[in-house]
Amino acid sequence: YPCFCTRTQIQKEIARISDAPHGPEGVLYPGTCRHLAMETRREWIEDGRSFALRIDVARALATLEARPEFYESGAGPDGHQGQIAIRPELLGDVVLARRDIGTSYHLAVTVDDAAQGISLVTRGHDLFHATHMHVLLQTLLGLPTPDYGHHRLVRDAAGRRLAKRDAALSLRELRARGITPAAVREMALQRVA
Structure with a gap:
């Protein structure tokens, strides 16, 4: 369904609701646009209002046997x-597409994994809880569900996970600095959380 809320509007709605829905990753989208009348949706789209496409998780689950x-x-x-039964409601009605990003991470990895035959x-x-959404999307789209293996994260001295987006050094960069594979393993073992 189209969601016309801005991030600011969503935050204000969450602040207004004393018992806003929560998942393992924090506060969930409160469903503000989930039940908008079709006519309202149509008018707002025709008026050029910006919107994101969200999945109605409860409705999607209701279609499955x-x-x-x-x-x-x-x-x-x-x-x-x-074997783990999915619980995508833990993530709520996530965004599947937006004008500025095209498809979301959830939809992109689901389709990419299937297209590449990932097993x-x-x-x-x-990303463990995101897997629940990916399996729901795989099922709805008739795509195969691969096996999953989730691992602990390697963290820096301050406890933050190491990530490229945070300028963490890659293995290539560590190797270029002369750090041996044994030293890298030792560093990783000390910082796994």
């Missing part, structure tokens, strides 16, 4: 392993 599952070969943040997805614990 059974709750999909995925196989976790690693360990989720709470030690989850084996095992390895990710950090920080």
Whole structure:
């Protein structure tokens, strides 16, 4: 469904609601535009209002005969392993597309993994809950569900996860600085959380 709310409007709505819905990653979108009348949606789109496309998770789940599952070969943040029934409601009605980004991360990785024939997805614990949304999208789109393996994150001395976007050094850069593979392993083992 189209969501016409700006981030500021969503934050104001969340602040207004004393019992705003929460998931493992924080406050969820409160569903402000979920039940807008079709005529209102049509008018606002024709008027050129900017909007994002969100998935109505409850409605999507209601179309399925059974709750999909995925196989976790690693360990989720709470030690989850084996067959896991999805709980996409933990993420709420996520954005699937926006004018400024095209498709969202959730939709892009779901389609990319299927197009590339990926059978095992390895990710950090920080993306464990996103996997629930990806499996829902795979099911709705008739795509195969790969196995997943989530791992602990390597963190810096301040406890922040190492990430390219935060200018963390890559293995290539460490190698160029003369740091041995054994030293890299030792650093990683000291900082795994």
